[in-house]
Amino acid sequence: MKNKLKTLLALLLLAVMALSVVACDTTDIKDIEGDTSGDIKDVISDGNNETTDGNDSSQESNTDSDTDVEEAVPSIEEKILFEYYGLVVTAKEIVDNTIWGAGIKVHIENNSEKDYSIGVEQAIVNNCMITDLFSCTVASGKKANDTIYLSSSDLKASGIDNIGQVELYFYVYDPTTYERIYETDCITIKTSDYDTMDTTVENAGYTLYNDNNIKIVGKYVDEYKLLGKAIVLYIVNNREENITISCEDMSINGYMVTPFFVSTVYS
Incomplete structure (x- = not known):
């Protein structure tokens, strides 16, 4: 079966109290410096991929x-x-x-x-x-x-x-x-x-992981999320099967913080 590339633009939500060590007096989106290269065909989604059973839409x-x-x-x-x-x-x-x-x-x-x-x-x-x-x-x-x-925010972030x-x-x-x-x-x-249709996604950022046909790129810090600051991730899954990614440990400026992130990326 021909491998179909799927990528994901995921939101890594950080608790606002845990980020008191980070200056929050600015509302500008901050770029993550690093590797800006990447010619990867892409596909995207918000990190929240689950649908809650029983919540009928209004x-x-x-x-x-x-x-x-x-x-x-x-x-x-x-x-x-x-x-x-x-x-x-x-x-x-x-x-x-x-x-x-x-x-x-x-x-x-x-x-x-x-x-x-x-x-x-x-x-x-x-x-x-x-x-x-x-x-x-x-x-x-x-x-x-x-x-x-x-x-709408996912479509915009994906450049669609x-x-x-x-x-x-x-x-x-x-x-x-x-x-x-x-x-x-x-x-x-x-x-x-x-x-x-245009399937080209802006994937510039800092490469966090690139192995086993999986690539994760940190794009920028989002200052506007209700649960606190968020690191926007660009994830490429070029494997034969779907994958689920989560963050186990995280520290900022030397302080341990609790991340809220889990996302499934389709093959």
Whole structure:
């Protein structure tokens, strides 16, 4: 099977109290000096890749604020994404919400005798791993319209101005027990901009690790995260399997701090 390169732009969140030794009177983003080389084909996502079971999205109540994207934004053809024992999920269009940003509107029909909940395990846009916002519960015999929103900050950090391809991994679970009962393979949606999409990501920074077909680059320090300062990481996984990366120990200016970071990067 041909190895497919996936990279990740992850956020390493540092506790604000632990960073009292670091000057915080500036709001400028600080570059991490070091190796600025790198010609790696890339793919990206925020470090928070997990979807919480049972947290139904409230986007359905915001349907009225969804609007068709502007002419410059690509369109998609209506497509059945997957079917599971009477459960049918169909991609309808790309929408643009003033609050949530770009997303894919889906129509869900539950023709079975059971209630089902649906989530997205991972969303990948233009080969970049992107945080999504989606969870929907559909009762037996009912239908629903909902939207899979794609993180605006992740798209911006990945340098994605036009969406050419979206890859989605869905899972279905029991809304009462939260037990997963079905997981899809990768489902690909190509937009009208597929042939001209840009998959080049700015990967300049300080190389922290580069071995075993894995590369980790520290890009810059983000001063704006709610949990404190964050080191933005650019991660390339060129292996045959998915990998999970975490930070075990960390010190700043000689002081031990507690990092909050774990992320899965797809092959």
